[in-house]
Amino acid sequence: MTSKIVVLISGSGSNLQAIIDAVKAGQINGEICAVISNRPDAYGLTRAENAGIDTLVLDHKAFDSREDYDAALMEKIDAFNPDLVVLAGFMRILTPGLVQNYLGRMLNIHPSLLPKYQGLNTHQRALDAKDKEHGVSVHFVTEELDGGPVVLQAKVTIESDDTAQTLAQRVHQQEHIIYPLVVQWFCEKRLTMETDNAVLDGQVLPKQGATI
Numbered sequence: 001m002t003s004k005i006v007v008l009i010s011g012s013g014s015n016l017q018a019i020i021d022a023v024k025a026g027q028i029n030g031e032i033c034a035v036i037s038n039r040p041d042a043y044g045l046t047r048a049e050n051a052g053i054d055t056l057v058l059d060h061k062a063f064d065s066r067e068d069y070d071a072a073l074m075e076k077i078d079a080f081n082p083d084l085v086v087l088a089g090f091m092r093i094l095t096p097g098l099v100q101n102y103l104g105r106m107l108n109i110h111p112s113l114l115p116k117y118q119g120l121n122t123h124q125r126a127l128d129a130k131d132k133e134h135g136v137s138v139h140f141v142t143e144e145l146d147g148g149p150v151v152l153q154a155k156v157t158i159e160s161d162d163t164a165q166t167l168a169q170r171v172h173q174q175e176h177i178i179y180p181l182v183v184q185w186f187c188e189k190r191l192t193m194e195t196d197n198a199v200l201d202g203q204v205l206p207k208q209g210a211t212i
Contacts (some may be wrong), residue, residue, distance in 0.1 A: 003030040003083040003187040008090035009037045013044020015088040020051045022180035030187040033080040070098040104193040106141040118146035123164040138182040140193045149198040150209035154178045
């Protein structure tokens, strides 16, 4: 049975595009029912429209509080009855109520090798720390910001002449590989979240997830 997916975005939607392409290629046994953005000018909305996917804008500026916004957002998401909610550059800190509503059914991607560098400016922080490697993690969403069980990581070597921009470009390339793969695993019922663990093919994944 095909899984129903709702994707939340705030920006250009390059990870959204990678997932759209994987669905079209038959890699993901799922259907993107809707793309919802909190920003009306997000280019990801155009990507979705070009792919014939329903789009919705729910502008956070029109709401008095985070709780009010998330309550309205839940209503919009639930109208599509999704099996999976994918955060693809959705730049909002979610309220506990929304997170709990989709616990085990919501994925996020974060540009660091979690648990390192939760939050923003991850590429520069990796450079400042003189790390030898950096990367990206796909994880289940919990109430802890960027703190849910990690499913999959991809690593990149930090070169001596790297800047935050060059490092970000290489990390982006890996994002577009691993995010569709994790969505594929979920849609194939191979991936679940049990208590505080990501479980793939019946095996509890290590704290930092699987690695490619």
